[in-house]
Amino acid sequence: MHNCEIRGLLQAEIRRILDMDTAKAVSPTPETTTPDEAIKVEDLHKSFGTLEVLKGVSLTANKGDVVAIIGGSGSGKSTMLRCINFLETPNSGKITIGGELVEMHADGSPSNRRQIERIRTRLAMVFQQFNLWTHRTLLENVIEVPVHVLKVPKTEAIARAHELLERVGLGDKADTYPAYLSGGQQQRAAIARALAVDPSVMLFDEPTSALDPELVGEVLTVIRDLAAEGRTMLLVTHEMKFAREVANHVVYLFEGRIEEQGPPAEVFGNPKSERLKQFLSSVA
Amino acid sequence: MAQSAELLSLSPPGWGGNLLRGLSHSLQIAFGAYALGLVIGLFGAYGKLYGGKVTRDLLAIYTTVIRAVPELVLILILYYVGSDIINKISAAMGGGRVEVSGVGAGIWVLGIVQGAYATEVLRGAIQAVPPGQIEAAKSFGMPAFMTMRRVTIPAMMSFAVPGLANLWLIATKDTALLAVVGFNELTLETRQAASSTRAYFTFFLAAGFLYLMVTLFSGGIFARIEKWARRGQPSLKGGSR
Ligand SMILES: Nc1ncnc2c1ncn2[C@@H]1O[C@H](COP(=O)(O)OP(=O)(O)OP(=O)(O)O)[C@@H](O)[C@H]1O
Numbered sequence: 428m429h430n431c432e433i434r435g436l437l438q439a440e441i442r443r444i445l446d447m448d449t450a451k452a453v454s455p456t457p458e459t460t461t462p463d464e465a466i467k468v469e470d471l472h473k474s475f476g477t478l479e480v481l482k483g484v485s486l487t488a489n490k491g492d493v494v495a496i497i498g499g500s501g502s503g504k505s506t507m508l509r510c511i512n513f514l515e516t517p518n519s520g521k522i523t524i525g526g527e528l529v530e531m532h533a534d535g536s537p538s539n540r541r542q543i544e545r546i547r548t549r550l551a552m553v554f555q556q557f558n559l560w561t562h563r564t565l566l567e568n569v570i571e572v573p574v575h576v577l578k579v580p581k582t583e584a585i586a587r588a589h590e591l592l593e594r595v596g597l598g599d600k601a602d603t604y605p606a607y608l609s610g611g612q613q614q615r616a617a618i619a620r621a622l623a624v625d626p627s628v629m630l631f632d633e634p635t636s637a638l639d640p641e642l643v644g645e646v647l648t649v650i651r652d653l654a655a656e657g658r659t660m661l662l663v664t665h666e667m668k669f670a671r672e673v674a675n676h677v678v679y680l681f682e683g684r685i686e687e688q689g690p691p692a693e694v695f696g697n698p699k700s701e702r703l704k705q706f707l708s709s710v711a
Numbered sequence: 712m713a714q715s716a717e718l719l720s721l722s723p724p725g726w727g728g729n730l731l732r733g734l735s736h737s738l739q740i741a742f743g744a745y746a747l748g749l750v751i752g753l754f755g756a757y758g759k760l761y762g763g764k765v766t767r768d769l770l771a772i773y774t775t776v777i778r779a780v781p782e783l784v785l786i787l788i789l790y791y792v793g794s795d796i797i798n799k800i801s802a803a804m805g806g807g808r809v810e811v812s813g814v815g816a817g818i819w820v821l822g823i824v825q826g827a828y829a830t831e832v833l834r835g836a837i838q839a840v841p842p843g844q845i846e847a848a849k850s851f852g853m854p855a856f857m858t859m860r861r862v863t864i865p866a867m868m869s870f871a872v873p874g875l876a877n878l879w880l881i882a883t884k885d886t887a888l889l890a891v892v893g894f895n896e897l898t899l900e901t902r903q904a905a906s907s908t909r910a911y912f913t914f915f916l917a918a919g920f921l922y923l924m925v926t927l928f929s930g931g932i933f934a935r936i937e938k939w940a941r942r943g944q945p946s947l948k949g950g951s952r
């Protein structure tokens with residue numbers, strides 16, 4: 428039994444090392460565009476009926492970037508994030524993920540189902556409401572996508588899931604169902620689930636907004652850690668202090684347009700737009 | 712009392728064997744019809760929720776008509792129309808009269824009736840699944856069919872089981888209606904035994920007892936299924952998992 432587990436761990440480790448090697452071997456990437464671009468959004472438009480929510484948003488996140496997206500309620504932050512992995516169908520625009528342009532019909536819907544499914548496996552989303560699968564234990568939640576979508580061998584996925592749960596401080600909760608956990612614990616589990624697919628970009632939509640104030644800190648700690656290890660992240664948040672601290676790029680969205688963007692010191696320290704000034708003073 | 716025991720004994724001249732044979736037929740039909748009903752129900756529910764306009768209209772007609780017309784009438788219609796169609800087809804292909812198997816016909820007829828109710832039970836259950844759970848699956852690149860198999864169906868089970876348990880009990884009792892088309896399930900066997908021996912009370916009491924046993928046994932099984940389906944949900948009474 429123990430032997431088995433150790434072997435699984437070793438195999439996972441070996442695989443990871445091998446993966447790194449192959450990544451190194453091909454490191455001069457054949458892409459002609461800038462190889463560092465993790466996500467590139469160009470002139471994104473989205474309407475719900477007659478309500479135009481995104482009015483031409485363009486945004487680039489390079490590998491290792493932490494982009495914080497701030498803005499008032501209803502400014503289109505969630506919609507933008509959801510358009511990136513096509514949970515919402517944009518009306519027009521171009522989305523390029525890791526150098527790969529997402530094929531779209533003229534009406535903005537993805538035209539290649541397989542491509543969109545493949546790209547989604549590299550974009551892990553963390554939701555405001557956690558959205559863990561309630562009929563599965565934390566361990567089952569974490570291995571679900573690796574085993575069934577990515578076809579990782581189960582023992583390997585389990586070993587990795589234990590590591591990830593350990594990492595977010597839930598090592599002893601692997602066999603617990605989500606409903607028995609606090610919001611903060613559920614959100615950390617959701618982050619472990621997202622990490623399990625080894626995503627190239629993580630999308631966070633207000634990950635702490637549904638939490639009691641005393642639980643916010645534990646989740647932010649985990650996210651701060653991920654930022655420090657160089658994970659590429661798009662982070663919609665109302666935690667301005669946190670955004671200032673972890674992000675290297677801040678985007679202020681106002682009524683479906685990017686009103687101002689730049690390094691956090693600039694955006695928070697020396698805002699140019701009147702609206703941003705007002706917004707910052709209202710949330711401070 | 713002793714006379715009743717003799718009448719109910721399993722070997723002739725007792726009629727117990729006949730009753731048990733009838734029960735076994737009833738259960739076979741109930742099982743088959745229930746399974747068929749679940750399959751129809753699952754397709755029906757998905758069709759109603761995600762299908763195009765034509766699919767949804769056809770399904771609305773199906774569930775409305777089946778649930779509006781008394782089951783006895785439906786059984787007569789479906790049975791006679793069904794066997795008529797089969798015979799017409801057989802004749803057209805140059806074959807002779809086909810003897811429609813009682814069990815097979817029973818399963819089809821009751822299965823179509825069950826399917827209408829199952830469609831509604833499952834549709835409600837699917838709609839009760841928190842959309843975020845399905846969205847999460849989608850956001851990780853899970854294909855639609857896998858999402859249905861791995862997320863939607865397991866998550867809707869806890870909402871569906873009480874309704875599905877009811878449908879099963881209705882299925883077992885609806886088999887009695889097949890007596891009208893001369894199918895020797897439990898009720899018909901009982902009536903034959905009773906009228907041959909004039910011991911009406913004994914036999915109908917025995918049949919009632921058998922139906923009651925089926926219900927109690929099913930209740931136990933469904934309680935377990937429900938407990939399993941509700942795994943992960945804290946019980947309202949509180950306490951541990
Ligand atoms: N599915 C939908 N159908 C119709 N309108 C929608 C839908 N989703 C969002 N909207 C509308 O689009 C606008 C932008 O919503 P969005 O959720 O992107 O805002 P947000 O910036 O994330 O706000 P919050 O900070 O409150 O989360 C809002 O006016 C909202 O009512």
Ligand SMILES: [Mg+2]
Pocket residue numbers: 504505506632633
């Ligand atoms: Mg939002």
